[in-house]
Amino acid sequence: MRAHPVTSITFASLAFNTTVDRGVSPEIFWEGVQKIFAYHPQLCDDKGFSLIFVQARTALGSESRQEERTRTALERLTYSINFNLGYTGMDISEAETAAASLLTELRDIGINLTAGFQHFLTFTDYSRLRAFGDSVSNSRFITRLFPRENFEGQLLAKTVGVIKDTVSAGYTVIAGGMSPTLKVAGNPDNAVNPVWRRTIMHAEAMDPLPDTWSAGELNSRHEQMERWVQPWRDVTPAGGSYLNEVSTWSAL
Numbered sequence: 214m215r216a217h218p219v220t221s222i223t224f225a226s227l228a229f230n231t232t233v234d235r236g237v238s239p240e241i242f243w244e245g246v247q248k249i250f251a252y253h254p255q256l257c258d259d260k261g262f263s264l265i266f267v268q269a270r271t272a273l274g275s276e277s278r279q280e281e282r283t284r285t286a287l288e289r290l291t292y293s294i295n296f297n298l299g300y301t302g303m304d305i306s307e308a309e310t311a312a313a314s315l316l317t318e319l320r321d322i323g324i325n326l327t328a329g330f331q332h333f334l335t336f337t338d339y340s341r342l343r344a345f346g347d348s349v350s351n352s353r354f355i356t357r358l359f360p361r362e363n364f365e366g367q368l369l370a371k372t373v374g375v376i377k378d379t380v381s382a383g384y385t386v387i388a389g390g391m392s393p394t395l396k397v398a399g400n401p402d403n404a405v406n407p408v409w410r411r412t413i414m415h416a417e418a419m420d421p422l423p424d425t426w427s428a429g430e431l432n433s434r435h436e437q438m439e440r441w442v443q444p445w446r447d448v449t450p451a452g453g454s455y456l457n458e459v460s461t462w463s464a465l
Contacts, residue, residue, distance in 0.1 A: 217399075220301045222339045223308040225328035230293035237323055242292045245324045247373045249296060252315040253364050253413045256298065257392030259311050263414075264297040265388040269380045290381060298328070299339075305330045351424040353435050355442040355460040356417040358408050358453045361392075368448065375444040379418050382441045388416035408453035415455055418442050435462060 229245060230236045237245070246267065256263060269290045300308040308330045316326055333339040363372045380386050393409050395401075420438050422431060439462060446452070454460075 219335050221303075222299050222301055222333045222336060223303045223305055223330050224297065224299045224333065224339060225308070225312070225330045226295065226297045227326045227328060228293065228295040229324050229326065231291050232293075236291070239290070239292060241323055242294070243373065243377055244322055245319055246294060246376070247369065248315065248318045248322070249294075250364055250373055250414075251369055252318075253390045254361055255314070256311075256390055257413055259300060260302060260397070261298060261300040261311065261390070263299070263388070263390035265386075265390070266295045267376065267380050267386045267388075268293050269383065292380065305332050352419055352421040353431070353438065353460075354417045354419045354458060355438060355445075356415065356455050356458045357442070357445045357449055358406075358412045358455060359414040359416060359449055360408065360411040360451050361413045362411075362451065363449055364413050371448050375448050376416070378444065379441050384418040384420055384438065384441065386416060386418055388414050390414050406453055406456065408451070411451070416445070417458060418445075435460075 229242070231239050231242050236242070249263075249265070253263065269292050271290060298308075298312055300311055303311065309328065312328055312330075316328060319326055359372065362368055376386055390413060392413055393405075395410050398405075398410075418438060418441070420434065422434060426434075439460065442460075
């Protein structure tokens with residue numbers, strides 16, 4: 214374990230969706246998601262990080278499910294994304310400059326966002342605002358580490374495409390942008406999965422489940438999720454999984 218100096222964090226939370234009253238079209242929504250993903254190499258090079266939540270709901274407000282994925286149901290899906298951008302060691306002015314290129318690209322396609330950055334002297338101060346920690350719940354998840362190459366060139370569109378398919382199938386996708394390279398980590402000699410050193414994003418598909426279901430029902434649901442997340446593995450042949458949140462049903 215290596216200790217690092219206390220650092221400040223400048224943070225902003227942004228969101229957009231496809232709701233009728235204030236949203237954009239589904240096509241523009243996913244173009245926007247792709248621009249956010251494409252920004253991640255720069256974000257990580259700037260020693261920044263992100264936390265992203267992407268969801269789809271039906272017109273009735275329930276989460277979409279695989280069995281509902283008819284053409285009609287897909288046309289009635291409402292997509293939403295909430296994404297947080299954080300920059301270490303920057304003040305508000307510097308963070309605004311760092312995020313300007315992304316916000317400009319989003320604005321150019323009709324997604325107008327204003328980043329209201331807040332500055333925190335320490336991560337502890339930041340974490341108090343964010344109220345880190347999980348409540349008791351019952352869910353299954355499958356994770357994947359996405360290397361830098363998945364955010365550049367032709368792989369970028371394929372990466373966003375498999376995320377879109379998973380979200381459209383009814384799973385919440387939670388992703389975190391980060392880049393714990395050997396240089397940033399201080400060139401340690403440890404047992405960390407080497408894939409982490411090339412990673413730009415850690416993503417997971419979440420499936421909240423009733424705590425009254427039988428083992429057979431849970432296993433059947435997990436098999437279904439495995440089918441939807443397998444394309445994540447296919448599009449990241451150089452990727453891997455974060456062992457603490459890995460699916461025990463699949464190879465790393």
